[in-house]
Amino acid sequence: MSIVELEDVHRSFGRVHALRGLSLRVERGTIVGLLGPNGAGKTTAVNVLTTLVRPDAGTARVAGHDVVREPGRVRSVIGLTGQFAALDDGLTARENLVLFGRLLKLGRAGARERAAELLDRFGLAADADRRTGGFSGGMRRRLDLAVSMVARPAVLFLDEPTTGLDPTSRALLWDVVRALRADGVTILLTTQYLQEADELADRIAVIDHGRAIAEGTAGELKARVGGSVCHLVLPAETRDRAAEVLAAGHQVTPTDDGLTVPAAGSGTLTAVLRALDAAGIEPADIALRRPTLDDVFFALTGGGADAAPEPAAAGAAGDPA
Numbered sequence: 533m534s535i536v537e538l539e540d541v542h543r544s545f546g547r548v549h550a551l552r553g554l555s556l557r558v559e560r561g562t563i564v565g566l567l568g569p570n571g572a573g574k575t576t577a578v579n580v581l582t583t584l585v586r587p588d589a590g591t592a593r594v595a596g597h598d599v600v601r602e603p604g605r606v607r608s609v610i611g612l613t614g615q616f617a618a619l620d621d622g623l624t625a626r627e628n629l630v631l632f633g634r635l636l637k638l639g640r641a642g643a644r645e646r647a648a649e650l651l652d653r654f655g656l657a658a659d660a661d662r663r664t665g666g667f668s669g670g671m672r673r674r675l676d677l678a679v680s681m682v683a684r685p686a687v688l689f690l691d692e693p694t695t696g697l698d699p700t701s702r703a704l705l706w707d708v709v710r711a712l713r714a715d716g717v718t719i720l721l722t723t724q725y726l727q728e729a730d731e732l733a734d735r736i737a738v739i740d741h742g743r744a745i746a747e748g749t750a751g752e753l754k755a756r757v758g759g760s761v762c763h764l765v766l767p768a769e770t771r772d773r774a775a776e777v778l779a780a781g782h783q784v785t786p787t788d789d790g791l792t793v794p795a796a797g798s799g800t801l802t803a804v805l806r807a808l809d810a811a812g813i814e815p816a817d818i819a820l821r822r823p824t825l826d827d828v829f830f831a832l833t834g835g836g837a838d839a840a841p842e843p844a845a846a847g848a849a850g851d852p853a
C-alpha cells in the first residue's frame with residue numbers, strides 16, 4: 533500500500549478548477565517530485581494531503597488515514613514545509629525549534645535536546661542563537677525544514693523547498709533532503725525546477741492544469757522524448773518561420789537561441805536540414821544531444837515550465853478553461 537494516495541481529487545476555488553481529477557501515489561521511503569508550472573495545482577495538492585484544504589471530490593489518504601474523516605491522524609504522521617517560511621523572526625533559530633518542541637509536549641529538556649540535534653543536523657549550529665530575522669534565504673529554508681522535523685514525521689511535504697535559493701544553498705538543502713530519505717522519511721516535494729526533480733526524486737509526477745499528465749522515473753520521462761534531441765541555433769529573425777516550416781513534420785519546442793525537435797532516428801537531422809534549406813533558412817549551429825527534463829516538459833505540455841514566477845499572485849493567470 534502506498535503511504536500517500538490521491539485518487540481522482542477535485543478542488544475548485546470559485547470559478548478556478550485547481551485540481552481536476554488528480555491521482556498520485558507515493559511509496560514508503562521514497563521521494564516523489566510533483567513537477568509543474570505556476571498555477572498547476574501543486575500547493576493545492578499538498579494542502580489537500582496536509583488537511584489544510586478539503587477536496588470537493590475524490591479521496592486522499594496518508595498512511596491509510598483519510599484526510600477528511602481522520603484529519604487528526606493524518607496530522608500526527610506528517611510534517612509540512614510550506615512555500616513561504618513560517619518562522620518567528622523575533623526568536624533565535626534555537627528558540628523557534630524549542631517553541632515547536634514545547635507545543636508538541638516534548639517537555640523543556642526534551643525540546644532543547646531535539647532542537648540541538650536538529651540544529652546540528654541541518655548545518656545551523658553556528659547560527660543557533662541568532663535571531664532568524666537576519667537569516668539568509670537558504671538558512672531560513674533549512675530552519676523551516678528543521679521545524680517540520682521536530683515531531684519526527686513519517687511523511688514530509690515540501691512545497692517548493694528551494695525556490696529563490698542560490699545554487700550553493702540549493703545543493704545544501706538537497707543534501708538534507710537526501711539524508712532524510714536515508715532515514716526512512718517519505719517525501720513529497722513540489723518544484724518548478726526540472727533539475728531538482730531529476731536530482732532528488734525517485735519518481736516524478738508532472739502536473740499541469742490540475743491533473744497528472746505524466747508519471748515515471750526521470751529516465752522514463754526522458755525516454756518519452758525519444759533517444760535524443762536535435763537542437764538548432766537560429767538567427768532571431770528566422771525562428772518563427774523555421775518553427776512554422778518544421779511544425780509540419782516535427783514537434784517543435786522553442787529555446788532561448790532557436791528550437792529543438794525530438795530526433796526519432798538519424799533521419800531526423802537530414803530531414804530538418806532539408807526542410808530548412810528548402811525554406812531558405814540557414815541555422816547558425818545544429819547538434820544532437822540527450823534530452824533534459826525540460827524537453828520532456830515541453831513535449832508534454834507545449835511549454836509553460838519556463839514562465840516567469842508571479843511571486844505576489846500565485847496562479848493569477850487564472851483558469852485556462
Ligand SMILES: Nc1ncnc2c1ncn2[C@@H]1O[C@H](COP(=O)(O)OP(=O)(O)OP(=O)(O)O)[C@@H](O)[C@H]1O
Binds near residue numbers: 545568572576724848
Ligand atoms: N485559496 C484560493 N483561492 C482562490 N484561488 C486559489 C486558491 N488557492 C489556489 N487557487 C488557484 O488554484 C490554482 C492552482 O493554485 P496552486 O497554488 O495550487 O498552484 P501551484 O502549482 O502551487 O502554483 P505556484 O507554482 O505558483 O505555487 C491557481 O489558479 C490558483 O490561483
Ligand SMILES: [Mg+2]
Binds near residue numbers: 574575576615691846
Ligand atoms: Mg504553489
